[in-house]
Structure formats: structure tokens, C-alpha cells
Amino acid sequence: MIQDIDYAVIAPPLVVAVTGVVALLADAFGLPRRAVGWVGGAGLAGGLGAVIALAGGDGRPQGTFCLPPGLRAGGPPSCSYVADDFTLLFQGLVLAAALIVVLLSLGEITGSRLPAGEYHFLLLVAVTGALTLAAARDLIMLVVALETLSLPVLALVALRRYDGVAGQAALKLLLFSIVATAVTLFGVSLVYGVTGAMHLDRVAAALARTPADLEPVAAVGVVFVLTGFAVKVAAVPFHFWAPDVYQGAPLPVAAFLSVVSTAGGFAGLTIVLVVGFPAYASTWGVVIGVMAAATMTLGNLVALRQRHAVRLLAWSSIAQSGYLLAPLSVGATDVRRLPEAVGAAVAYVAIYTVMNIGAFGVVTALARRGSALIDEYRGLARTDPATGMALAFFLACLAGLPPGVMGLFAKVVVIQATVAGGMIWLAIVIAVNTVIGLYYYLAWAARTFAPPAAAPAAPAGVAGSAGRPATGTTVGTGRTEPAVGLAIATTLVGAVVLSVLPQLVLHLRLPVAIIPG
DSSP states (O other), X not given: OOOOOOTTTTHHHHHHHHHHHHHHHHHXXXXXXXXXXXXXXXXXXXXXXXXXXXXXXOSOOEEEEEOOGGGSTTSOOOEEEEEOHHHHXXXXXXXXXXXXXXXXXXXXXXXXXXXXXXXXXXXXXXXXXXXXXXXXXXXXXXXXXXXXXXXXXXXXXXXXXXXXXHHHHXXXXXXXXXXXXXXXXXXXXXXXXXXXXXXXXXXXXXXXXOOGGGHHHHHHHHHHHHHHHHHHTTOTTXXXXXXXXXXXXXXXXXXXXXXXXXXXXXXHHHHIIIIIOGGGHHHHHHHHHHHHHHHHHHHHHHHTTOOBHHHHHHHHHHHHHHHHHGGGGGGGTOGGGHHHHHHHHHHHHHHHHHXXXXXXXXXXXXXXXXXXXXXXXXXXXXXXXXXXXXXXXHHHHHHTOTTOTHHHHHHHHHHHHHHHTTOHHHHHHHHHHHHHHHHHHHHHHHHHHSOOOOOOOOOTTOOOGGGOOOTTOOOOOSOOOHHHHHHHHXXXXXXXXXXXXXXXXXXXXXOGGGSOO
């Protein structure tokens, strides 16, 4: 009755978790703050190496924490942790994005005097949760992984202990997380009550033969579980926490929330719906479709009125979550299209990760020079051509315009998947929202090429607020932190490669191993 553990299969999250403890102890024993950051980066690189090693195997899914033979009832083993192509792809994305976040964090830790050991420990524990979330194949592990991702982020947001804005942001995130956890656990309890199973393959088999009188209970449980993950990806109407939290958190933490946390939440949502609840695809497909349409529309419309760079990226991230969710809606009309639809969504996640974390990298670099408002980016391409051109390219990718055509191809693939699945109305909503998004992305990019505005004369003896330039001035002058510059350059290379060779990710297909039947 003892489960075997394959340590090679769980190597990516294990390496990252151990490194988190090492980083905490290294700081306690007096290792320089910047060196602690490099320890965290080394652990993430080691986890990425473990993912690459697993991907280079024979291609067959590998599982661990499986049911002992005596409990299999003659069927295939049900495992709580599975490393297949889907898992390894998401783990690779999460680790690569987390490496960029660590680079962005080096200057933040020095400038804000954040505790380096606690910061990297919490960051790496959250990454461990995201890695486990992509591999979880039972409801208990999904919930535990989701909380392992969520709770450290709460502490990261509030880590600037004497910042009232950060405290308010953390409180808002805490309240939403508590509600999401309660709803998710209630949904899990309903599903377990109907099926008597926790492993997703067994849950799927039991839901397929649910008695008619229990079908409403099962449907409510499925929707409640979906709701918990919807909070994590900031889908409407569970998005209210995102703008304030992004603005109140340290910028690298906001980048982590936008990219790593969203990718992990989406991976968990995809697994639980596609692997565990395919019998109720007609129910959750409709919910996902409506949620996706509302999320992208509200996100884009509110982003039109934003003047603060981080808040604009926050609302843009909400809109992007709508695009991510849209392909999953085809379960409402044709469950056979799910492999193709999920492949399109996974491709969009990969492209979104690159272009969004690149934009956050530029904003982080300029925030160190005092930038906060979009109007303060005027003339950036003239005063700092490298940073200005990088920002313009990332915004072009987000808008889906040349030369950043990878964003355009990603949206085309998503629209194609929804049309093929019979969700014509949702494809139209996506197209309309793509046009709406063009305005605020292009308006921001245009400011970087506009002539720098002259700073209005301040009254004698009056200092600027918080040392920040007056609205309308440019912050292009100054020196970019080397680690932040490396992060921007690395992300820019990835964006250029995917714009030239988008087929590297656009033709992804979900492995048969996690598609029931």
C-alpha cells in the first residue's frame, strides 16, 4: 500500500523547492544580497535542465505517486503526478519566465531593501506550486499546488512591510484567495461525493455514468472548481483584485503574477476540465465561453482609459486571459475538438509569456528612473533607443502588428480553433477586441517616438513627488540595471525568434496522454 516515488520525474519542482530553502539559509548566514539572487537563478536553471532531460526521453508519459496494484481494480495505474509533453511544456515556460523575474528582481531587492532570502524563498516556493500544478492529476494535488502557488505570492506582494499601498494590495489578494479556496474545496467535495474518486481519470469515468438525480450536484461541483481557477487567471467577474495588486506589488512580483501565476493557473484549469470533467464539457464550455468574452471585452475597454503603465498592463493581462480561455469553450459544442483547441491555447500561452514579460521588463527598467505614467514615456526611443525600440516591439507583439507578428498569428490560431469548434460568435468577439486593443498599444508605442516634452518649471524650493518627474516629462535618460538589461535582451531575442518562426509553437497539439478516450 506504499506508493513508489520516482525522483527523476519530480526533479523540476524538487530542485526548485530545495533551492528555495538554500537561498533562505544563505541569506541567514550572510551571503551578499545579490549572490542570493544568483543562487535562486541557479536553482531555476537546474529545474529547467531537469525538464529538458525529461523531454529528451522516450516521449512516453511518466507518472509517480500512483495507486498501488491492489487498488487499481485491474485498470491502468492512476497517478497523482504525471510528466507528459503538456506538463513539460508548461514547466519549461514557467521556469524560463521565473528566471527572467529573478533578473528583474536583483535591482528591486537592492533599491527597495527587500529581504533577499525571504523574497527568493517565497518566489521559488510559488514556482514549485506552478510546476506541480501543471503535473497534478488528482483533485487533492491540484488544490494543494494551487495554494502553494497562491500563498507565497500573498507574502511577496506585502513584503514591502512599511508600504501602505502594498499592504492594501495584499489584503485584497488575501480576501479573493480565501473565497476562491473555499469555493474550490466545496466544488471538490461535491465532485467527490458524486464520484467517490479523486484521481482525474477515475473522476472522468465516474462522471460519465452519473445517475440522473445527481447530475445537478455534479454540475455545480464542476462550476465551483472552475471558479477557483478563474480567480487565479483573473477572469471576469473574478478579476477585481488584479489592477490594485499589480500596482501595489513590487514590479517583478507583478510580472510574476501576470505571466507565471497566470500560466500555472491556466495549466491547472485545462487539466481539471479536459482530463477530469469531459463528461460535463457542455456545461463548463458555455461558462468558459461567456467568461472569455466578458474578460477580454472588459479588460480592453478599461485599458483604453488607463494612464498608469502598470495598471494598463494589468488590464491588458486581464484581456489576454480572455483570449487564453476562449479555445476551451469549444467543449460546449464539440468535445472532439478539444485537443486542437487546447493546442491553440497552449501556443497562445507560450507567445503571451514572452511578449508580456518583455513589456514588464521595460517598465521595470524605467520605473527605476522614476517612470510611472504612460505620458512619461514620451521621446524614449530618442533618448534611449535600445529600451524604446524594445518596448515598441513588445507592444507591437501584444497588438499583433508587424514586426511583432507572433501576436497576430497567436490570435489567428485562437480564432481558428473557436470557429472550427462552432463558437462563431466568440470568434467575432475576439476579432472586435483585437481591434480595440490596437488603440491603447499603439498609443503607448507612439509616445515613445514622440518628441520629448519639456518639463514644466517647478516653484522654487518645491521637490517633485517621491522624486518622480512631472507628468509629461521623459525618463529615457539614465542607466538600466545590467541584470534588467539582460532580461529585456533575452526576452527580445525570444520575441524576434517567435515572430520569424511562429510555427515553433503554433502547431502544438495536446498529447493524447491527457485526453480521455
